[in-house]
Amino acid sequence: ALAKTVIFRYILDATALSNAILSGQIDIMSTVQKPELLSVFKGRKDLKISSGTTNGEVTLGMNNSKAPLNNIKVRQAIRQALNKKALIKTAWAGYGLEIGSFVPPTDAWYEDLSKTFPYDVQAAKNLLKQAGYPNGFSITLDIPPAPYAEASQEFIVASLKKIGINVTIKPVAWGEWLDRIFTKANYDMTIVAHVERSDMSIYANPNYYFRYNSAEYQSLIKKAGSARTPVAQAESLKKAARLLSNESVSDWLWLIPNLQVVKKSVTGFPQNDVGDAYSVAAITKE
Incomplete structure (x- = not known):
């Protein structure tokens, strides 16, 4: 179903951010700043790694x-x-x-x-x-x-x-x-x-x-x-x-790639980061 409400949370600490998606507190971890952290998420049945493009x-x-x-x-x-x-x-x-x-x-x-x-x-x-x-x-x-x-x-x-x-x-x-x-x-x-x-x-x-x-x-x-x-x-x-x-x-x-970790139940999120905003209009969650 199309998401009616999208809540943005700003988590500065990389470890805290990783823990937030691993524990189910968030559905999308956008803009992964340290790609070496992605090894933690590989092989998880509930998560997917998205690699889009940027202007960087x-x-x-x-x-x-x-x-x-x-x-x-x-x-x-x-x-x-x-x-x-x-x-x-x-x-x-x-x-x-x-x-x-x-x-x-x-x-x-x-x-x-x-x-x-x-x-x-x-x-x-x-x-x-x-x-x-x-x-x-x-x-x-x-x-x-x-x-x-x-x-x-x-x-x-x-x-x-x-x-x-x-x-x-x-x-x-x-x-x-x-x-x-x-x-x-x-x-x-x-x-x-x-x-x-x-x-x-x-x-x-x-x-x-x-x-x-x-x-x-x-x-x-x-x-x-x-x-x-x-x-x-x-x-x-x-x-x-x-x-x-x-x-x-x-x-x-x-x-620089646009790296995100996303719950597999979530679709419609923007894969690329080439604009000024993160578009949430098409995001759906099963």
Whole structure:
């Protein structure tokens, strides 16, 4: 039957939240923040795990205005040094999607660009050599207090070490991240999830913290903005996404999944989280 009343409960503690659905206090556990917790629910006859999609691209931000990251071959080498499948397994319990650019699959202009620079350690070393860094270099990776960033930092350090890049991890509070990195772009690399809808235009702003300044990209975004049809808009944005990927402006580590644990008696819940609200209109409970 269609649910007449839906009660939202906010439970901040992850363990308390898990206990709430295990004990039957709640019917839906939405937005699982730590995917490793899902092992508790596997095999349960009364519960199901739902893995939908979001707008959240976990982004390895690189400062395109600062050496050595102002060299396209260096950025491409970094991308080829990272085994995304293994990273997702290590950092996010295997949940998440390889995307290869700044577009989630729910957007009309999505293309799977995850194989643009596939994992290849030797190719990455060759690119560094071509860039003038045969012996590698040292760089700093600023890590904000976000679960996805903290979970992936050691994997990235170990992966880049294999091609001669020595990475120093620097934990930063959000206040410092917003001031020094987001506002002033005083950094080398960082990790943050961008969750806004249809936000490709941020790469068209040369003052944004990526410090990417491409007249070609800016033109494509402008063209998409003035497009008269959805098809024309999508075509411009596809070209823009390919350009971002080819120039390896950032690396897009994975798309955050929308993980939920739901009672099997419940249907009609929203699987994806790509809007501003959690729609309850179609939820039914047997």
